[in-house]
Amino acid sequence: MTGAESGTGGTGHLPRRGALAVLLAATFMGILDVLIVNVAAPSIQRDLRAGFSDIQLVISGYVLAYAVGLTTGGRLGGAYGHKRVFVAGLLAFAVMSTACAAAPGVDVLIALRIGQGLAAALMLPQVLALIETVFPPEERPRALARYGATLGLGAIAGQLLGGLLIDLDVLGLGWRSVFLVNVPVGLAAAACAAVLLPPSRPGPRHRPDLAGLLLTAIAMTLLIYPLVRGGAGGWPPWIWPSFAGSVLALAALWRVEQRCARSGGAPLVxxxxxxxxxxxxxxxxxxxxxxxxxxxxxxxxxxxxxxxxxxxxxxxxxxxxxxxxxxxxxxxxxxxxxxxxxxxxxxxxxxxxxxxxxxxxxxxxxxxxxxxxxxxxxxxxxxxxxxxxxxxxxxxxxxxxxxxxxxxxxxxxxxxxxxxxxxxxxxxxxxxxxxxxxxxxxxxxxxxxxxxxxxxxxxxxxxxxxxxxxxxxxxxxxxxxxxxx
Structure with missing residues (x-):
């Protein structure tokens, strides 16, 4: 095993500042896309002739997909190598951002935002693991402090940058520019990551908890979707079976996770x-x-x-x-x-x-x-x-x-x-x-x-x-x- 594979031992020759910049750029993009769409929401709604509940799904679809895929994304990094999965996540995020910018209607945009959230679930869980790999123990606190500052900066910049991009209306793109801004950043970060980040050795591969993943997605969808659509539709009768289905899915998830833990597997929770x-x-x-x-x-x-x-x-x-x-x-x-x-x-x-x-x-x-x-x-x-x-x-x-x-x-x-x-x-x-x-x-x-x-x-x-x-x-x-x- 080489030093680079084993952890920080082989990373002394690497330009650590450049590696950290790549990791923080990915972090910034991920947090930015939670918030930048808020300021673009009224413009998206007008342009796509959407309802307010559609816009809620544009925002919550991304976040929910990220939530559901987060643990699995982290485990994929451990199994196949954090660097490899990180670069794949960056490229997927850039592709999905391009697709979001080209969305012809709100239903397509909602679906693409879910895909973008899943790409974020591949990319972002690798950041902290790669900081552990790139930086020796004495340098990690400073790197982690910059990571935390980046999260705060993303919270500030998301609203301001989104508003600026829409007002500038470059090439008549309007709100679509809030997605396109990710593309050059994502592609450049992926190219730099391939050069600057140390190779990470794949770890043991556990059988993925697909049942837990599916039940989590079902439970959250059956909870969030009727909350969003119910008000717009006058709280129709179908929402109550949906809420009940969410409770049943959570109960089934608990049973599945207990069984997975007893059998020596790797449950999501x-x-x-x-x-x-x-x-x-x-x-x-x-x-x-x-x-x-x-x-x-x-x-x-x-x-x-x-x-x-x-x-x-x-x-x-x-x-x-x-x-x-x-x-x-x-x-x-x-x-x-x-x-x-x-x-x-x-x-x-x-x-x-x-x-x-x-x-x-x-x-x-x-x-x-x-x-x-x-x-x-x-x-x-x-x-x-x-x-x-x-x-x-x-x-x-x-x-x-x-x-x-x-x-x-x-x-x-x-x-x-x-x-x-x-x-x-x-x-x-x-x-x-x-x-x-x-x-x-x-x-x-x-x-x-x-x-x-x-x-x-x-x-x-x-x-x-x-x-x-x-x-x-x-x-x-x-x-x-x-x-x-």
Whole structure:
């Protein structure tokens, strides 16, 4: 076995900065495509003559496919080599991005976004494994810090870059440019990865848990799809059997995973892990936190563009206080936790709840006469909510994993990342549906027929629920056990 194959020993001659740049470029693309489509959503809806529920599926389809494929993507990297699967994921992501940009209709776009999410599930799980391979132990903390900063930067840049690309309207591409921007980055990153990353030796190949993968996909689809389509269709009778089917699929998944674990296989979710009280509470924290945060992104895009009639770039700029607060607090969060412990996360949830309360108070009298000033008036509340979210997000995974035995940390991390993405998809479905119900019509129809006050009133209604979720997040964090049993 060569040094490169065995880990960090043979990577000293490699340009590590270039290798890290490739890995961070892939990370940036992945997080960008969760958020950049939010600011493009009103433009996509107008151009493709789609309904709001279609746009919810464009966003949640990507996230849900990524969630379902995440664990399997990581295992494929271990079985066939992280570098090989990473490059394949980059190329697939570039191809699917090109296809998304060329989508002739919204149904095709939804299907292609699911494919793009699966490509992300091949690409992104390899990043941390490759950082472990490229960097010796003494250099890994700095590389991981840059990885974390990239996640924060993607959260800020997604809205702003999306708005800029749509406003520039290069070659008349409009919203399609938010997908095409991935293509040169993905192809260049794949070419550089082939040269700069060390070869990774394939590991043992376990039989994939196809039954678990299929049941997870069925359960999540039967839950998310009726949540999105039900409101638009007046909650028809078929949605209730769909919800029941989701519960049955989850029950079947539990049985299948238990059987797989007993037979010595590699289940998607280790049943023993879910029996850990602290870990179960941790998953509830993740759902409460991420469903609210990412649900807000979609609502704000429509309030800013269809309600206040800001341009896509103006909308992206109005998001900046939220992103800056999140990124700044994220960078400080880890250091504060080292000093003050889990109380920092509880304080972050309280700050987040306060931010939503300030947003409600700001909007209750009705917006100021001009839209730019209305968006500016919301900035302090968004900055506060973003800062609170950043204090929770940065140390959250570490705090939850501290409640499980060390030997379960790897499996626990994969489950947390999966539930994180499911929560994002759930938030888009639930808060999007609630927003339309409070608005009384599709946001695109409302843009021409109702006032900006109707949009802000709908946002106020959603903000009450967001504030409750923030409080629940803090209470659940307080209930987490301090250490693994």
């Amino acid at each position: 280790r049943p023993a892990l879910l029996r850990e009280r602290g870990f179960g509470l941790g998953l509830a924290v993740v759902v409460a936190f991420y469903s609210g945060n990412y649900g807000l992104f979609l609502l704000l895009a429509y309030v800013f563009q269809d309600g206040m009639h800001l341009s896509p770039l103006g909308s992206g700029t109005a998001f900046l206080p939220l992103g800056v607060g999140f990124a700044t607090a994220s960078m400080a969060g880890r250091r504060l936790v080292a000093r003050y412990g889990r109380n920092v996360l509880v304080a972050g949830a309280a700050v987040m709840a306060a931010g939503y309360l300030v947003l409600i108070v700001t909007l209750l009298p009705g917006p100021v006469p001009t839209a730019p000033l209305a968006a500016l008036a919301m900035a302090p509340a968004l900055l506060l909510a973003g800062a609170g979210g950043g204090l929770v997000a940065a140390p959250l995974v570490g705090s939850i994993l501290a409640t499980v035995p060390a030997e379960e940390a790897g499996a626990g991390s994969a489950v947390l990342l999966t539930v994180n993405q499911v929560a994002i998809s759930l938030g888009v479905a639930v808060f999007g549906t609630l927003f339309v119900a409070l608005l009384g019509t599709d946001p695109q129809d409302a843009a021409a027929s109702v006032s900006v006050t109707d949009f802000t009133d709908a946002l106020i209604g959603c903000s009450w629920f967001l504030m409750v979720l923030a409080v629940v997040t803090g209470l659940l964090i307080r209930c987490l056990p301090r250490r693994a049993r």
